[in-house]
Structures are given as structure tokens and as C-alpha cells.
Amino acid sequence: MIAMKIKTRFAPSPTGMMHIGGVRTALYACLVARKNGGMFSLRIEDTDRYRFVPEAQEDIIAGLKWLGLEFDGEPIIQSERKDLYQKYAKELVDKGLAYESDGAVWFKMPKEGEVRFKDLIGEREVVFNLADQKDFVLLKSDGFPTYHLAHVVDDHLMETNPVIRGDEWLPSIPKHILTFKAFDWEIPSYAHLPLIVGTDRAKLSKRHGAKSVGEFRKDGFLPEAILNYMALLGWTPPNDKEILSFEEMVKLFDLKDVHWAPAVFDVTKLEWMNGEYIRKSQNSNLKTQISNYLKDLSGGALEHPTEEEIEKVVPLVKERIKKLSDFVPLTDFLWEKPEYDQSQFKKLNIKNEKEVLEKVLEKLEEMEKPWDAKIFEETFRKLAEDLELSASQMFQLIRVSVSGQTVTPPLFESIQILGEEETKIRIRDAVEFVKNSPVA
């Protein structure tokens, strides 16, 4: 292959928020550029004034930034280059390769022969019969270019190579190739990426749950996990390793290894992968991620779990959360009084829980401070034995009394964070609760 400059671009149209499907297109384009020491840029395709969404452009840029997909240079905004497209459209009219009609400029498609095209993905060759083609609009009557003209002009001027875009453009390839030829410009290589679909095989949409990058962020997903997961939708690295850093992807990625069938987006696997990233994360790093996440959510400073508090809890929750958002339900009892629920106690299957709890309280009062994990455990194992309860029942009873939940981080460590006094207070509260609402 001839050595040539590699320049790729991500070219979304600002008709909505940064879409999860677009992430993969952007990622692949970025990987190809980085792998080859090339350039990766952003182009905003806002030539459709009717579907234009003002906030979209900002959201796309913010999304790319959050994901770590930094583009080089300033974004190119098509609506600002109207004159350019008009100039080039005129050039084709002058050459006799295009004509005006109803205020629009049309490209004259040859009606004979064929166009052969080889895609970078799978190296498949596609043949189009020109007899099936029709003339198409280059410049709309409002003076804006259509996608077809804008693509050819911009990607020529930007020296894009290869062009990486969605599969829906494959049928338009004859238009693009012939337009390049009409200008007498070099034709770039193309990679048409297969679509990403929902579980019902239809194009990914709101029905399938979260779909914009912003929503995934709110759900507590990590950018690294999203990139990693999206990369694997249609691509498997040669070494079969699934957890890959961006750098590893850069090293291993190749468009020719991309699978050409549409892929179903499976959030369950993304969640698993997110959990892997959380577990892999350094504690200090995870602390920052959680605190930033919580700040984002509350839109300001943290009152409840402070940075220090989060830091203490991180080792306890690390293996128990898949998403940053899981942090809250798992730990909020540490900073807030629990609300007891009769059914929680009922599940434990203890007949005389009030008496048991009173015994627990007694033992806690006797225990030397600061409480020691080993002594704590021995004490209550022994108590369980004396009262003919299983150790599990005993610890669960304490757990529910202290947290109002049957699932929490490890008991003793949680209690340590709560503090001796607060723990005793909660046990007393629990005694009151069971007294007033006896379990049948």
C-alpha cells in the first residue's frame, strides 16, 4: 500500500444529542488517526436548517471531550462555508456536469456503465449499475449544499482519508465517486460501518433505554468502559483480550478486522465491563470519580458523603458496584437514618428479636472501645450460639437494625464508619421499632 497521510474526521449532524451509535464511529475514526500518527477532526454537518437543534453541537463536543476523544484543531462548521459549496457547484455547472433547475443545482449522473467500489471493511467489493442511478441535488434552492456535495468538497479540502461513516451511505457511493471524478479530485478510501441496533433489531432509539452519551454518563458509566464496549461492537482484537485501554486499542485496531453485520447493543455487557473498570480502578481514582459523579448529579458541592467519607467507603463498595450510581443506594444509610421496614425483620425468621437486640446492645455496651473487628465477630458468634441462632441470623439482624437493609457493605466496616455511638443509637431505634410493630 502507498504510504499516505491519514486524516479522519467525525462528521455528525446536530439534529440531536451525541448518540451512542456515533461514539463508535468517532472512536474508530480516532483510533485510525492515532494509530497512524494522523489527524482526527470534527465537522458539524448542519446544512439542514429544519432539523437543526441548537444545543446539539455543544452536546457533541462535550460528549467527545468526556469520552476522551479529543479532536485536532477547530471544528469545521458547514453552515459557515456556504459560499464555498456554491462556488464548487457553479464550477460543475460551468463544466457542463451539473445544471440548474427549480432553483437547485443538479448533478448529471451518467446512465451507462458501472461503478466498482471496494470497502475497507471486510475488503468487500460492491458493483453499482449506473442505469439504476438518477440525477441528484448538489445545492438546494435555499443555497445550502446537500450532504453529497458537502461531503465531497469538505473531505477533499480536509484531505480526509479514509472516510469512515455509517453503512447507510453505502448506496450513495456512486454519487460520491462520480462527483469526485467530476472535480477531477482523488477519490478517498471508505469504510462503511455496520449499524448498531437495539434488541429488537431495529435502529437504536429512545425505546431501547438510554441512548445519548449524556444519559450514559448520568447512569454512572465510565467513559473508558463505554469506549471499550463500543469498540468491541463489531471488532475483536487479534489477541482475544476484551478489556483494552485506549492505547491498546490504538495499537491493535484495524478497519479490515471489523465485522460487517449490524450489532445489537447489549447494555448488560456494558454494565459488566463498567464493573470491571471500577474494580480495576485505584481507590483514590475511584474516590474522585464517585465524588465528581455525585457533584455532577447534585449540580454542585457535596454535603452528604464528603470526599473523606467517600474515601473510607470506596474499598467497601468497589467490588459491589457496577455503575457509579450504585454507590448511593448501597451507602446512604451511612449518612442518613434508616427507615425500618417490618418485612426486613420478618425475613430473618427470628421469633424474639426484641430480646435478641437487647442482648446485642448489652454486649455492645460492654465492648471496649474502639471496637475491634475480631472481638466484635467472636462476641456475636458466641451470642448467636447461646441464643440458638445461626451466625448468619445474628449478623443479619444487626445489619438490618443498623441500616434498614438486608444488603450492605461488610457489617463491621460499616459500623466502624458509623461510629460506636451511632450504632448503639440505631440498635435502640430498632428495638423500639420491633416493639411497636411486632413481627407475627
Add this chain to the structure above:
RNA sequence: GCCGCGUUCGUCUAGUGGUCCAGGACACUUGGUUCUCAUCCAAGAAAUCAGGGAUUCGAAUUCCCUACGCGGUACCA
């Protein structure tokens, strides 16, 4: 309708003529560890490789046909 693309476990996929009665990962089931949950470990179930023909000693892999899905057929991208 016409044109194009696609079709391997539920999902993502490995696989380019014999090493595949199809391998891995997620999810699922079971067991172990354990104060709950999770983690971790072990085992298991799960694909007649869309269907049918052809080529071949031999096909998931090559060729043809059919079916189904998706995309395009816009002065939308």
C-alpha cells in the same frame, strides 16, 4: 417495486477447505468461599453455522437459488 448490504449459542463474536460433532466473553444454572450482597474459583447448559442445491475425498468456510432482516431509492443527513 427497484438497488445494495447482511444472516455462527439469548447477546457480542472466533473461525477464510481437514486440527470445529464449532472456541471465547456477557447473561443464565449449579457448587465452593462467606455475616448479607458482591467479588473470586469451579462446573454446566446453550449454535442441526438462516434454508435448499452445487463443487470437493472433505464446507461454517467456495458457487448458485430462496427466505428473512436492515439500509437506500428526498432540494434529510
